[in-house]
Amino acid sequence: MNLDARIPPGPVAQKWYRYKFDMKLVSPANKRKFDVIVVGTGLSGAAAAATLAELGYQVKAFCFQDSPRRAHSIAAQGGINAAKNYQNDGDSVFRLFHDTLKGGDFRAREANVYRLAEVSASIIDQCAAQGVPFAREYGGTLTNRSFGGAQVARTFYARGQTGQQLLLGAYQAMCRQISLGNIRIFPRTEMLELVVVDGAAKGIVTRDLLTGEISSHAADAVVLATGGYGNVFFLSTNSISGNVTATFRAWKKGAFFANPCYTQIHPTCIPVSGDHQAKLTLMSESLRNDGRVWVPKRREDCGKPPASVPEGDRDYYLERKYPSYGNLAPRDIASRAAKEVCDEGRGVGPGGRGVYLDFADAIQRLGEDTIRDRYGNLFEMYERITGENAYQKPMRIYPAMHYTMGGTWVDYSLMSTLPGLFVIGEANFSDHGANRLGASGLMQGLGDGYFILPYTMGHYFASMKQVKIPADHAEFKKAEEDVRQFTRRLLSIDGKRSVTSIHKELGRLMWENCGMVRSRQSLETNLKRIPELREEFWRNIKVAGSGEELNQNLEHAGRVADFLEFAELLCLDARHREESCGGHFRVEHQTADGEARRDDAHFAYVAAWEFKGLDRKPELHKEPLVYEEVKMETRSYK
């Protein structure tokens, strides 16, 4: 199989322009003859569903939540990047492109990243027109803040709820299309199989989460907008129900999975307080604009109240190590630096797994009211969870699993290796390389959904011969039967362990051995332990209830079953990548001062894995990363 990204020729700045001109169009009257399935209604899914419906396609949208408005994009706090240069501080499409590529440690596809930077400005226009209440200056113009990995202020925001407001904009656009009859919405419905007929994606099989009914839905194209796989770590900032099932089952049907080892650990989360925890809570990166990160210089000061540690005895380690970016060093770097000081025994709080994020200076400089205006809701959230007042004493933070850059491999048109299967947003692999910069996730989700997929899908439709497959085709029947059998198998085990206990155990393995720091040895451990745990799962779990009713235990079991297989793929990818880049840090590959050492000679490629059958190892395919515009350089934030 030849992995062709189908990148248009010409200079990077003209590729998208050329693609749009060269692509074939579907005439307005013909658009309604095409059915599109969109799975997931977060930023990318809702934006795509709304836009495709506006164009005239017949859209069916699916989400497992009770309402499409609740997808986890809603939890994004800090903001969305765009190359508007409203601050007159030297921003441009090229700079956003370059920052994103560099932030991703030169492991993203150049042409995609440039296109993302290009459409970024339109996203802000669109969202403002939809009524997203972005923060404004008194004069009425939009305001910006700065984010990690950038030296310009290009981040647009709506208090600490930017994801919520952008999602509501997309959700409302979708609601309008529902009322016009152009979208049919299926809430509380989970996709459990992708259906492939004659090598092309032709539909999905779903389970109605209220009744357990298994049904088939046929379409001319399927879009997966199902988010990332962070919950393979059990504890993460993802929602409780987030899972890899849709993209993983598509993988088993032939859609290659790229770079699963690129996972992002976010530096500023509320530290773990005990074994009972079901998830971790993020404190927006925007806090690092005004907060200063430190730990005591000496171990013996770690137990003291922070205010009693004199200035001279504090180690503002990010400012010390990365003077030009300081507290706004990118996420992967800030996370590892926190781990490092905690490993040295200088961490604070319970178990010594925490560092301070201190606002005392900013409060003194700007006043408590300004800080409250900027971050009030975040301070309140911190107080609710920890019982501590961060206006009076520094926050305690620690890194946590947050985002996954890896995902289904897609070409320039966002289509997977299966014709007709498009994958957008966090679910694909394309734009963030080995590390995502803050406020770029929202940008990518909306860019894919509003401005890229609606073009490229039309080109796919116009280039193919339309073959309508009915939903009672043999392939659908077979996929339905597979789903029923899978459900029956889960329910019949009747063992002694809870699904949660296995999920927690998997999460611990992943966090310890495949988290912020990885080694060949730790990955070998996981590659041995995960199959054992999977075996234990299929022998010894107990799932209560039946398949013909609302059964949350069964839903969780199905998702964990997929994580148990997927985790192995993730570790396999991490073991094969003998270099350190972005969020993937291998202890064997570091410089004398502990920075990541990339190996462009051997690893400047996208690793796309092909499923080869249940008992066989997946096959690695390589898409070389050819940089025409930018030179790969050593990433430095010093």
Next chain:
Amino acid sequence: MNFTLKVWRQKNPETPGGFETYEARDVSPDMSFLEMLDAVNERLGLEGKTPIAFDSDCREGICGTCSLVINGVPHGGRKGTTVCQLHLRHFSDGQTITIEPWRARAFPIVKDLIVDRSAFDRIIQAGGFISVNTGNAPEANAIPVSKEIADLAMDAAACIGCGACVAVCKNASAMLFVAAKVSHLNYLPQGKAEKDRRVKNVVAQMDKEGFGNCTVTGSCEAVCPKEISLDFIAKMNRDFAVAVVKGELKQRTGGGVG
């Protein structure tokens, strides 16, 4: 800490439900309320009993999925807090806690503590949007919005659509939810063009769904996890009155040219 939990159990919409009692033993004060229920459920599952069905997703107070009435108060009575961010340190050891679903005719019970809130989606579908197709938008700074208006719109837009306002209201009125959406969009210049039809359409849908009327007792504002202000109800009433007084513009019938 230890608690006695009296939990509403109901197999499905058709079967009548009732309270059942469970013990939560040795739970930590740092646990969230839902993590306590997770622990109870894990035990029930292993005992072969049916776990308690309840809704939750983001567990950080923003998705609006969680929806429990705790000791008679939606979300448990901590100011500005959803159940998922309610921690056990706010309860007393040994306490008996009752847990019920949202109760309103327009929110039928699905199972145990889960209700059907699709009425809210249908209200938004009736007009809770600005009609602008992708690609239609003017340059974002072309329409200035004063900071005061943007902030006010944001205050209203902060609504998470959880439905606590309906659950607490003696009339099961959805006025706070609907008013928040109308205000968010009607305050902004971008939303002005369809201001009148928006308010009329969403109010009509609200009535159709079977929500009760507002008698301005203010209990909705008191339990709202995002502290949405009652002022928005006044704003919506004003917009509604204006829209009704203005009436419909006479539509010219007949086709255009071409």
